[in-house]
Amino acid sequence: MVETNIEWPWQYNFPPFFTLQLNPETRAKQFQAWKNLILDYCKKGKLYIIDVRESSHIALFNNSNINRKLDQSVIISILSELQRTGHAAPVDKSKQRWEIYWHTLDEWANMIYDCISSRGLQNSVLTLYELSQGEDVQNEEFYGIQHEVLVKALQILEKDRKCELILSDSDEGVKFF
Amino acid sequence: MRRRAGLGAIQKQKLEQEKYKDKGNEIQENQFEQITKQLEFFKVNLEEFASKHKNEIKKNPEFRRQFQEMCASIGVDPLSSGKGFWSVLGIGDFYYELAIQVVEVCLATNDKNGGLISLEELRERLIKARGKRKEHQEISKDDLLRASQKLRIFGSGFNVIPYGKGKYMIQSVPGELSMDHSAILTQASASNRAYVTVSFLKQELNWERERSENALDHLVNQGLAWIDLQDVHEKRYYFPSLFNECVNTS
Numbered sequence: 220m221v222e223t224n225i226e227w228p229w230q231y232n233f234p235p236f237f238t239l240q241l242n243p244e245t246r247a248k249q250f251q252a253w254k255n256l257i258l259d260y261c262k263k264g265k266l267y268i269i270d271v272r273e274s275s276h277i278a279l280f281n282n283s284n285i286n287r288k289l290d291q292s293v294i295i296s297i298l299s300e301l302q303r304t305g306h307a308a309p310v311d312k313s314k315q316r317w318e319i320y321w322h323t324l325d326e327w328a329n330m331i332y333d334c335i336s337s338r339g340l341q342n343s344v345l346t347l348y349e350l351s352q353g354e355d356v357q358n359e360e361f362y363g364i365q366h367e368v369l370v371k372a373l374q375i376l377e378k379d380r381k382c383e384l385i386l387s388d389s390d391e392g393v394k395f396f
Numbered sequence: 397m398r399r400r401a402g403l404g405a406i407q408k409q410k411l412e413q414e415k416y417k418d419k420g421n422e423i424q425e426n427q428f429e430q431i432t433k434q435l436e437f438f439k440v441n442l443e444e445f446a447s448k449h450k451n452e453i454k455k456n457p458e459f460r461r462q463f464q465e466m467c468a469s470i471g472v473d474p475l476s477s478g479k480g481f482w483s484v485l486g487i488g489d490f491y492y493e494l495a496i497q498v499v500e501v502c503l504a505t506n507d508k509n510g511g512l513i514s515l516e517e518l519r520e521r522l523i524k525a526r527g528k529r530k531e532h533q534e535i536s537k538d539d540l541l542r543a544s545q546k547l548r549i550f551g552s553g554f555n556v557i558p559y560g561k562g563k564y565m566i567q568s569v570p571g572e573l574s575m576d577h578s579a580i581l582t583q584a585s586a587s588n589r590a591y592v593t594v595s596f597l598k599q600e601l602n603w604e605r606e607r608s609e610n611a612l613d614h615l616v617n618q619g620l621a622w623i624d625l626q627d628v629h630e631k632r633y634y635f636p637s638l639f640n641e642c643v644n645t646s
Contacts, residue, residue: 229508229641234591235622235634244619248507287626 237287262321267365327372347391457536494543502568509637510619511569576611590639591632
């Protein structure tokens with residue numbers, strides 16, 4: 220998994236951080252800290268997918284130094300809270316696989332469209348590969364964006380009639396307006 | 397000598413008694429006058445002293461403490477004297493300003509420590525937030541205690557809790573903490589691990605399980621303690637306010 224040079228917050232070494240707190244106020248603080256940490260961790264490591272079943276192999280949820288793990292059911296509750304603000308979405312029905320949006324889909328969409336307009340690339344067709352891995356976008360925040368996330372962001376733009384997706388098996392591309 | 401009898405003798409006795417009484421009153425009045433004069437003199441001196449050393453009092457924490465003690469010994473509280481010459485001196489202001497900064501630090505750290513902060517951490521944070529000039533830096537724990545104690549007038553929302561030897565915690569959330577709670581804080585602090593367990597309290601304080609659990613549950617309900625269920629032996633109760641990484645985080 221991703222080993223990042225993330226600066227862990229103090230909570231990460233605080234053993235009770237890995238136990239669901241029963242006091243509502245304390246739990247609210249705990250969840251807030253977890254939400255920030257998850258987004259930060261994913262952003263630093265460019266991690267787009269979290270599989271809850273794999274959580275014990277992810278340093279984020281398993282601090283071996285203090286021998287503490289976050290329970291899978293707790294992880295799902297926290298991710299569900301992130302879902303409410305558009306920062307995560309389950310991929311499967313059992314809510315085991317999650318897409319993590321450290322930028323919300325709207326933010327990704329705006330970022331991509333801004334980049335396209337500033338380069339005057341409206342009315343031209345780009346492959347999704349070019350858009351996410353191309354040399355031209357190397358310095359963009361969305362460089363290396365995961366395919367599924369990219370498609371979802373583009374679908375938002377499509378709804379606003381700012382682009383049209385061409386999704387066939389062999390050729391995946393997008394035309395911006 | 398045979399006592400003289402008769403009316404004259406009685407009258408004479410009465411006269412003498414009155415004279416004694418007069419003299420007594422006179423002496424009493426004299427003394428009162430003298431003491432009033434002395435007190436007046438002392439007060440003038442204290443005022444003179446205070447205004448002469450005003451800057452010293454503001455700058456030097458040790459001086460400040462001694463001055464406070466001197467005032468206390470004659471029943472003057474420069475902090476509660478908002479009127480009169482003390483207000484001109486601004487000594488009260490010094491502590492009021494400090495008290496406001498204490499509240500600010502408490503609010504700013506509430507998110508991580510639940511409203512409980514040690515005097516040491518409070519002092520470090522407060523000094524960091526104050527200006528860089530030397531007089532801004534020289535704030536003693538005694539100053540902070542005085543300032544914090546002033547905040548009690550706002551009710552139970554602000555408390556100074558002694559724990560251990562010469563150690564204090566400032567509690568900035570409503571809710572009474574009892575002797576048992578400060579005893580637990582003392583143990584958690586002394587253990588250097590920022591947590592306690594029921595069996596640790598049994599061992600150190602010889603408390604029954606129920607007593608420990610009651611007190612610990614209260615601390616959890618107040619948001620001051622966090623529970624950890626992943627130790628193989630037993631439930632641990634952690635205090636972020638005593639957890640080093642939490643204390644040192646910015």
